[in-house]
Amino acid sequence: MLTDALVTHTCGGPFAYQQVQLDDDLRPDECLVLIRASGVCHTDLLFSRESSMPDLFPAVLGHEGTGTVVKVGSQVTRVKPGSNVILCFTSCGECKYCVRKQTPYCDLWFQYNFGIGRLDGTKSSFARHAVVSERGLVPVPEEAVARGWHTLAPLGCGVMTGAGAMLNVLQPAAHSNVVVAGVGAVGMSALMALGMLPEDSRPKRVIAIDVQPARLQLAKRYGATHGVNGKLRPNLMDVLMHITKGEGVDGAIDTTGNIHVLEGLVHSAARKGKVVSVGVGHLEAKVPIAPFESVLAGLSYVGCNQGDAYPQDFLPLLLRASAEGKFPYDDLIRTYPAREMQVAADDMLQGRTLKPCYHTQCRAFVDSGRNTGVRCSRCNRTYCLKHRMQEDHDCKNVRLFLHVEAERSTASAKFPEAKLFFNCDWTVGRMLDEAAKRLQVANLNNMAQTEEQRLRIYHVEGGRLLEFGEKLQTCLQSGNTVVLLRGVGPAQQDG
Ligand SMILES: [Zn+2]
Ligand SMILES: [Zn+2]
Ligand SMILES: [Zn+2]
Ligand SMILES: [Zn+2]
Structure with a gap:
């Protein structure tokens, strides 16, 4: 035919x-x-x-x-x-x-x-x-x-692989620390699958790792409590031990196939920790695992194909959860007519991602032709049409409450940290000066000649470095965590 x-x-x-x-x-x-x-x-x-x-x-x-x-x-x-x-x-x-x-x-x-x-x-x-x-x-x-x-x-394929890796293979315990490395379609499906677990048996920390700030922001909407930008914070073990307060990671799913990432996940695993490989990078790549370390820690490293799923049983389960609102995987689907396949392919290869409305309870996206975003002139964030007015979103925060941390200077030192209030009209630069003073971190920014000496502010939830000129109210929310880092800049704005 x-x-x-x-x-x-x-x-x-x-x-x-x-x-x-x-x-x-x-x-x-x-x-x-x-x-x-x-x-x-x-x-x-x-x-x-x-x-x-x-x-x-x-x-x-x-x-x-x-x-x-x-x-x-x-x-x-x-x-x-x-x-x-x-x-x-x-x-x-x-x-x-x-x-x-x-x-x-x-x-x-x-x-x-x-x-x-x-x-x-x-x-x-x-x-x-x-x-x-x-x-x-x-x-x-x-x-x-x-x-x-x-x-x-x-x-x-992709959705089943991600959700299956989480539910069939990782099977996270209540109050554990979980990592998903790479939050494209597969990683995001893994995150969302946590919503299918009963509320009292979900992990307490869910850390998303990616190199795109927009994806990390999206990951937060679907269950991530922390975002780590792997490009800006390449020492994954340090970052993960920091976020988990030294407990380590109980379960990690890697969708990247990147050996550097896998190595970081293996080294930050908690005792009885599990690292699950879903993504494949170079076909001849090897994961370095030391028998001594894995014996002492009771470490498991497992691969999984197609989420270890039996599709005839697993897909109906996902469809039911999605109908009940517990697994909103379809939020992230972009559609193109078949004749525009090339556009779809190019978007995907360039990693163009969806940008959400800033309102925390809103599920709308603001980057598509059908749905233009509106930038609020007061708080300078982008909202969908429904949430564009000041009274329709959380616009009036005057004082911001932040967890501020600095990276330890030696392996034995403690992480200096404090809970501090800042005026949301302040710039990031001014907040940095104040935070460095309070945490007693040497601040040479006013005389620093090179980027190595300069302190920068890393926003954990947003997964990016903030620029000195940004206003706090445009990039931070009360309760967020920021980290003082030296020699990691310059900041890059997401597009
Ligand atoms: Zn596929
Ligand atoms: Zn067979
Ligand atoms: Zn506003
Ligand atoms: Zn909205």
């Missing part, structure tokens, strides 16, 4: 929307699915640029999708024509892992899931139709479809 698809003709080439021939002669276990929406995963963009496999192209990529079954093979029993489904990875159904519902570790996982759809569009979601094995489908109820097809597409 003829169908439409987004075709990548050459490595690194653009996505072209065109007609292709699809072989719809179904094998007994296969279904023909009409694709209603497709998610864009980093893997697709990596493959579209993969130069080591010239035979790959032309190709139809895409593996996060959702749609309606239109035709089924002779032995299909779980779905029928008309069933609405989410596409996910598939498996053999017969090996010992499949029998135990550990399908991400199926004997034939690679053969089934690393083949790319050829021009005929088989198994690829960047097409109008796809041919998929019954075992790669999860039926979804009508209520879920009613909330929009686009909300279902990313569930079968």
